[in-house]
Amino acid sequence: MLGTSGNLSAVVQREPLRLAMSPSGVDKGELTAQQVLTIDEDARIVSDHAAKPSDESLLHIRITKQLGAGAVLHTHSVWNTMLSDLYAADGGINIEGYEMLKGLQGVKTHEHREWLPIIDNSQDMPALAAAIAATLERNKATHGFLLKRHGLYSWGDNLAQAKRHIEILEFLLETLGRTLLAENSKR
Amino acid sequence: MLGTSGNLSAVVQREPLRLAMSPSGVDKGELTAQQVLTIDEDARIVSDHAAKPSDESLLHIRITKQLGAGAVLHTHSVWNTMLSDLYAADGGINIEGYEMLKGLQGVKTHEHREWLPIIDNSQDMPALAAAIAATLERNKATHGFLLKRHGLYSWGDNLAQAKRHIEILEFLLETLGRTLLAENSKR
Amino acid sequence: MLGTSGNLSAVVQREPLRLAMSPSGVDKGELTAQQVLTIDEDARIVSDHAAKPSDESLLHIRITKQLGAGAVLHTHSVWNTMLSDLYAADGGINIEGYEMLKGLQGVKTHEHREWLPIIDNSQDMPALAAAIAATLERNKATHGFLLKRHGLYSWGDNLAQAKRHIEILEFLLETLGRTLLAENSKR
Amino acid sequence: MLGTSGNLSAVVQREPLRLAMSPSGVDKGELTAQQVLTIDEDARIVSDHAAKPSDESLLHIRITKQLGAGAVLHTHSVWNTMLSDLYAADGGINIEGYEMLKGLQGVKTHEHREWLPIIDNSQDMPALAAAIAATLERNKATHGFLLKRHGLYSWGDNLAQAKRHIEILEFLLETLGRTLLAENSKR
Numbered sequence: 228m229l230g231t232s233g234n235l236s237a238v239v240q241r242e243p244l245r246l247a248m249s250p251s252g253v254d255k256g257e258l259t260a261q262q263v264l265t266i267d268e269d270a271r272i273v274s275d276h277a278a279k280p281s282d283e284s285l286l287h288i289r290i291t292k293q294l295g296a297g298a299v300l301h302t303h304s305v306w307n308t309m310l311s312d313l314y315a316a317d318g319g320i321n322i323e324g325y326e327m328l329k330g331l332q333g334v335k336t337h338e339h340r341e342w343l344p345i346i347d348n349s350q351d352m353p354a355l356a357a358a359i360a361a362t363l364e365r366n367k368a369t370h371g372f373l374l375k376r377h378g379l380y381s382w383g384d385n386l387a388q389a390k391r392h393i394e395i396l397e398f399l400l401e402t403l404g405r406t407l408l409a410e411n412s413k414r
Numbered sequence: 415m416l417g418t419s420g421n422l423s424a425v426v427q428r429e430p431l432r433l434a435m436s437p438s439g440v441d442k443g444e445l446t447a448q449q450v451l452t453i454d455e456d457a458r459i460v461s462d463h464a465a466k467p468s469d470e471s472l473l474h475i476r477i478t479k480q481l482g483a484g485a486v487l488h489t490h491s492v493w494n495t496m497l498s499d500l501y502a503a504d505g506g507i508n509i510e511g512y513e514m515l516k517g518l519q520g521v522k523t524h525e526h527r528e529w530l531p532i533i534d535n536s537q538d539m540p541a542l543a544a545a546i547a548a549t550l551e552r553n554k555a556t557h558g559f560l561l562k563r564h565g566l567y568s569w570g571d572n573l574a575q576a577k578r579h580i581e582i583l584e585f586l587l588e589t590l591g592r593t594l595l596a597e598n599s600k601r
Numbered sequence: 602m603l604g605t606s607g608n609l610s611a612v613v614q615r616e617p618l619r620l621a622m623s624p625s626g627v628d629k630g631e632l633t634a635q636q637v638l639t640i641d642e643d644a645r646i647v648s649d650h651a652a653k654p655s656d657e658s659l660l661h662i663r664i665t666k667q668l669g670a671g672a673v674l675h676t677h678s679v680w681n682t683m684l685s686d687l688y689a690a691d692g693g694i695n696i697e698g699y700e701m702l703k704g705l706q707g708v709k710t711h712e713h714r715e716w717l718p719i720i721d722n723s724q725d726m727p728a729l730a731a732a733i734a735a736t737l738e739r740n741k742a743t744h745g746f747l748l749k750r751h752g753l754y755s756w757g758d759n760l761a762q763a764k765r766h767i768e769i770l771e772f773l774l775e776t777l778g779r780t781l782l783a784e785n786s787k788r
Numbered sequence: 789m790l791g792t793s794g795n796l797s798a799v800v801q802r803e804p805l806r807l808a809m810s811p812s813g814v815d816k817g818e819l820t821a822q823q824v825l826t827i828d829e830d831a832r833i834v835s836d837h838a839a840k841p842s843d844e845s846l847l848h849i850r851i852t853k854q855l856g857a858g859a860v861l862h863t864h865s866v867w868n869t870m871l872s873d874l875y876a877a878d879g880g881i882n883i884e885g886y887e888m889l890k891g892l893q894g895v896k897t898h899e900h901r902e903w904l905p906i907i908d909n910s911q912d913m914p915a916l917a918a919a920i921a922a923t924l925e926r927n928k929a930t931h932g933f934l935l936k937r938h939g940l941y942s943w944g945d946n947l948a949q950a951k952r953h954i955e956i957l958e959f960l961l962e963t964l965g966r967t968l969l970a971e972n973s974k975r
Binding site: 606677679680682683684686687722724748750751752778781782784785 | 885886887888891896897898899959962963966967969970971972973974
C-alpha cells in the first residue's frame with residue numbers, strides 16, 4: 228500500500244459490530260498493531276485512540292454488514308486504477324476463463340465468469356456507501372469491485388482470504404490490461 | 415508462486431514411483447518441508463499427512479513417467495497466462511534465435527528453435543493428463559508447455575534444472591510479449 | 602535513486618539559509634549521514650567536507666526560497682523521463698480525477714486538477730534556476746515539475762511529505778503512461 | 789543476472805594480462821569469491837580451479853586489451869534483448885538528449901549522442917571477438933554494445949564504474965523502449 232493510500236478492516240465482534248480498522252493518514256507499510264483502531268457501526272472510535280478513522284470506514288462497515296464478510300481490503304495499484312478508468316463506461320470488467328479464478332472462494336472451474344463492477348468515485352461517503360450497497364445487491368456473487376480512478380475493494384471470511392482475493396484480482400487485472408495491448412499488436 | 419497457485423514435484427524413488435509433491439491450497443511462498451507430501455503413481459498420499467495433494471498431481475506424474483524427469487515445476491505468471499491465450503489458436507509459440515535458449519538442457523546454440531505447445535485447459539485431470547501425454551509424444555524435444563489461460567509447466571533432471579528452465583522460459587515469454595508490442599510501434 | 606542520479610535537500614536553518622544536501626557523484630542508495638553536506642544560499646559548502654555539492658544545488662535553493670519548502674527531492678525514473686519527453690511540446694501534463702491526488706498537501710478531492718509543468722533541460726544552472734522560478738511563479742499551486750528527458754522535482758514541508766509527493770506523482774505518471782497505451786488499444 | 793546467464797571480469801594484472809573471471813554454468817546470483825577464476829590472455833585458467841571459464845572469456849579479453857578497460861560486465865535483460873533485436877537492421881541504437889547520459893564516463897552534458905552498436909550473435913568466439921574488435925575500432929567513443937537477441941556489454945576503469953555504465957544503459961534502453969510504444973499511441 229503506497230504512501231498513506233489503501234486501508235483494511237477486520238471484524239472483531241458481530242453484535243454489536245466492532246471493526247479493527249487502519250487509521251487515516253498513516254503510512255500502511257509502517258502500520259503497527261498499536262495504531263489499529265476499533266470502530267463501531269457508525270464509524271466512531273471505541274478504542275482509546277486520539278486518531279481519526281479512515282474516511283472510507285463507512286464503506287468497510289457497509290460491505291461487512293451486507294455480505295457478512297470477516298475482513299475487507301482496499302488497494303490502489305497502477306493496473307486497478309487504469310482499468311477502473313478504461314472500462315468505466317462499460318460499468319465493469321468481465322473476467323472469464325482463467326485458471327487463477329479458482330483461487331476465489333467458491334469458484335471450482337476456470338470456466339467461471341467474474342463480473343467486477345465499477346462504481347463512480349465520490350468524496351460523499353454516505354452516498355458512496357449507498358451506491359456500493361446497490362451494486363452489491365445487483366451483483367451478489369462478485370468478489371470485489373472497483374471505484375473509478377481510485378482502486379479495488381475485495382473481502383473474505385478473514386484477512387488471509389481477503390488478501391488472497393486481492394492478489395488474484397490484481398493478477399487478473401494486470402493480465403487483462405497487458406492482453407488488451409498485445410491483442411491489438413497481434414492483429 | 416502467487417497465493418495458492420503453482421505447484422512443484424520431485425522424484426524421491428523410481429520403482430515404485432514416489433513423488434515429493436506440494437500440497438493443495440497452501441501458500442507456496444510459505445511452504446515448509448514438513449508440508450511436502452509423498453505420493454504414489456496414482457496420486458495417493460503415502461506419507462503421514464491429512465492434507466490433500468494438488469489437483470494437478472496427475473499431470474506431474476504423467477510428465478515424470480513419460481519423460482523420465484526428476485522434477486516438475488508449474489507457475490502462473492502474467493506473461494505466461496496472457497501469451498498462452500494470445501497464441502492458443504496457433505497451437506503453440508515458436509521461440510528462436512535467442513542466446514538465452516542455451517540455458518535449456520541440451521541446447522548448444524542460439525540458433526535453436528523451441529516450440530512451446532499450448533494445450534486447452536480443463537478441470538478433468540485424467541483427460542488433461544492424456545492431452546499432455548499426446549502433446550509430449552508429438553513434441554519430444556520440448557522443455558515445457560503452456561496450459562491456455564492457466565500457466566507454464568517445465569521440468570528437469572532435478573529441481574535446480576527445472577527452476578532454471580522455468581526462469582529461462584519466463585524470460586523468453588516476456589521478451590516475446592514485449593517485442594510483439596514494440597514491433598508494431600516501430601513499423 | 603539509480604547509480605549517482607537524483608538528489609535531495611532539507612532545510613536546516615532559514616536565516617541565514619542552510620541546506621543539508623546530498624553530495625555529487627555518490628551512489629544515493631549508499632548515502633551515509635556523514636556524507637551529507639551543509640550548504641549556504643550560494644551553494645557553498647559550510648560543513649567540513651572536501652566533497653563537491655550536487656550541480657543541481659542551485660535548483661534546490663531556488664525552490665526552497667521561493668516556495669518556503671522544508672525539503673526537496675529529485676528523482677530519475679523511466680516513467681518520469683519518458684513522459685517529460687512525450688508531453689514536452691504541451692508544456693506540461695494534466696493530472697485530474699484520481700483519488701491518489703488527495704495525498705498531495707492541501708488536496709481534498711479527486712476532482713482536483715494538477716498541472717505538472719515541463720521545463721527544458723539545461724546544464725547552465727543559473728539559467729535553469731531562473732526558468733524554474735518563472736515557471737513556479739506562473740504555477741503557484743503545483744506540487745512538482747519535470748525537467749525534459751531528465752526527471753521529476755517535488756518538495757514538502759519536510760522530507761516525509763516530499764517523499765510522499767514523489768511517490769504519488771510517480772504513481773500517477775505511470776498510471777497516465779499505461780493508460781495512454783491502453784486507450785489506444787481499446788478504441 | 790538470471791540463472792547462469794551473464795558474466796563479469798576484472799583486470800588483476802596488465803603485463804602479462806590476468807583477468808578475474810566468472811566461471812561458466814554457475815548461478816551468478818550465488819557466485820562466491822572462491823569460484824572466481826583467474827585467466828590469461830588466451831582464456832586459459834591459471835588459478836587452481838577445475839572449472840571451465842565462460843565461453844565468452846575471449847570477448848572480455850578483447851575488450852580489456854583494446855580499450856584498456858579495468859572491468860567488463862555482460863547482462864541479459866528483457867529490454868536489452870528485445871531492443872537488440874528490434875534495432876538490429878539499423879546496426880545500432882542512438883541515445884541522445886538524456887540527463888542520465890551524464891553518468892557515463894567523460895560525458896558532461898545531456899546533449900551527448902551515444903551510439904550503441906548492435907553486432908550479430910555467434911557461437912564462434914574468435915569470429916565474434918574479431919567482429920567486436922572491428923566495431924569498437926569504428927566506434928571509439930562508445931560505452932557499450934549489444935549482441936543481437938543476446939545482451940549488453942559495458943565496461944569501465946573498475947567494476948564500480950562498469951556497473952554504473954550497465955545500470956545507466958539499461959535505464960536508457962527501457963526508457964527508449966517504452967517511449968517507442970507510447971509515442972505511437974500519442975499520435
